Amino acid sequence: MRSKSKLAPWLFSAPALIVFCAVVVIPVVWTLVLSAYKWDGISPMKFIGLKNYAKLFTDYTFHKAVLNNLKFMAISTTYQFVVGMFLAMLLSSVTRGRNLLKVIFFVPCIISTVALSQIFIKLLALEPIGVFNVVLSALGIQPRAFLGDPATSLYTLAFADAYKYCGIYMVVFYSALVGVSEDVIEAATIDGCGWLRQFFYIKIPMIKGVCGMALVMLINGTLKSFEMPYVLTNGGPGTSSEMVATYMYKTAFSSMNYGYSSTLAVFLLLECLIGVSIVRKMLPKADIE
Amino acid sequence: MKKSISLPVRMVLYALLILFAIVQVYPIIWVIISSLKDSQELLYSASYALPKRLYFGNYVHALKMSSIPKAFLNSTIVAVLTLGLEAVLACPFAFALSKLQFKAGPKLFSIVLMGMMIPTFVCLIPMFRMYNAMGLRNTYFSLVLPQLGFGLPMSVYMYKSFMEYVPNSLLEAADIDGATTWQSFTRIVVPMVKNATVTIITYKFIYVWNEFTYANTFMTERTMKTLPIMLKDFAGEYGMIEWGPTYAAITMAILPTLIIYFFLSKNIIEGMALGAVKM
DSSP states (O other): OOOSSSHHHHHHHHHHHHHHIIIIIHHHHHHHHHTTEEOOSSSOOEEOTTHHHHHHHHOHHHHHHHHHHHHHHHHHHHHHHHHHHHHHHHHHHOOTTHHHHHHHHHHHHHSOHHHHHHHHHHHTOTTTTOHHHHHHHHTTOOOOOTTTOTTTHHHHHHHHHHHHHHHHHHHHHHHHHHTSOHHHHHHHHHTTOOHHHIIIIIIHHHTHHHHHHHHHHHHHHHHTOOHHHHHHTTTOSTTTTOOHHHHHHHHHHTSOOHHHHHHHHHHHHHHHHHHHHHHHHHSOOOOOO | OGGGSOHHHHHHHHHHHHHHHHHHHHHHHHHHHHHTSOHHHHHHSOTTSOOSSOOOHHHHHHHHHSOHHHHHHHHHHHHHHHHHHHHHHHHHHHHHHHTSOOTTHHHHHHHHHHGGGSOGGGGHHHHHHHHHHTTOTTSTHHHHHHHHHHHHHHHHHHHHHHHTTSOHHHHHHHHHTTOOHHHHIIIIIHHHTHHHHHHHHHHHHHHHHHOOHHHHHHOOSGGGOOHHHHHHHHHHHHTTTOHHHHHHHHHHHHHHHHHHHHHHHHHHHHHHHHHHHOO
């Protein structure tokens, strides 16, 4: 439909565009500008060029945060992808109770991170002993303070995060798997292709476009992860589970170092964009279903 | 087709599925069970045991110790404003993009879609300064505005893909009958994309209701806090001593989402899964 006036499409778009500019575009540009200044929010801003960026190379906490974030990304992405796929495979192979099970698997995704974190803190506690440690000692494994121990805090955090969100990818993979044409599977079955081989040789290759998309979103999501790390461990103990986003947040709102914090924000933005485009390049082109 | 799976294999599949189902909901069940134990039981009985008798005192204490009803109200107001405005802004924009051919459309759409990749923290400091200067901190708008802006890309995307199913011939017919663009939009398009509106609003509700970062940054006044922040404060203040009321507070905070999820799980799951792979 061609609109009668040239103005009409703009009138329909204007409210959304104004809000988008005010909330997203202007602040992003502002952050880019701020990253070249030294500013504590009170005294006048001081232009220091790229000094904040140079500081990134010598900041030990920042290096630690990047490394932690990459480990976090690797663990959480792998868990969500593998468990999501595994559950989707199981779910698409049974008929009765599919929907109920799907709804149940999805429950952690809809619970607020704060609430879930508080529950995890209690379940994983050593003093008083939480359920998780009770189970471990019943299995003959030494219970420990998973969140309080620098050796395990990062891994525990990554698993907690993955646990919360794996339901989303289960649903994504499930819908894709169910969408695979029955004819293909029928033919494979007649040729004697078993249940497991059907997945690895036929179904999963057929949904690789969806898998690629999921991988991109997982990597993007885990690189900028903030809520769970902030609430569950707050980067601690020490800096053992510090993420780039939590470090950025603390630099801004605890140390009041707005300039350097903006630099960290720009790093995070670039890391997400570059990370995603690398993964996209490596993946086969998503096929349109 | 499914008959090709033999009975023993099917038993194993179900066993695994049920095991995972238990793992996925256990934390929620556990906190609800624990919130019904009195302090003696919480202290001396095993943490996984069922309560010997149901004790509701924790809920009474939790309500007395905190401003849960006020936080509940704040969360509700923020959710209603955000979701309402989101639909009001996104729907006409998607209409202009998909039905009114205008040159700048595709370019604008791809710019807005890029917003999906931007981490929200990148904007946190400028937002903080802006809202501070405009006196918006500790008002509902400091939570509504950012969620609105960052929510737009996804909503516009979803509306636009639904509008592809609205036949152009329908709009052309309306045009010939003398309907204005605005009339075509409100009388034809809006009713036809009602399902999109329902899906967007329900799945966004979950995100808005659970939103943490903005609320933690912009709402510092006690009376303005939303449920997640109230819960965080509550746990920080009493979590180590008053276990029972803490569990009760957690249960009360997650109950609304669980109830809504129970009724609208299909829309919520669909919306969140779509949001996870489309960009």
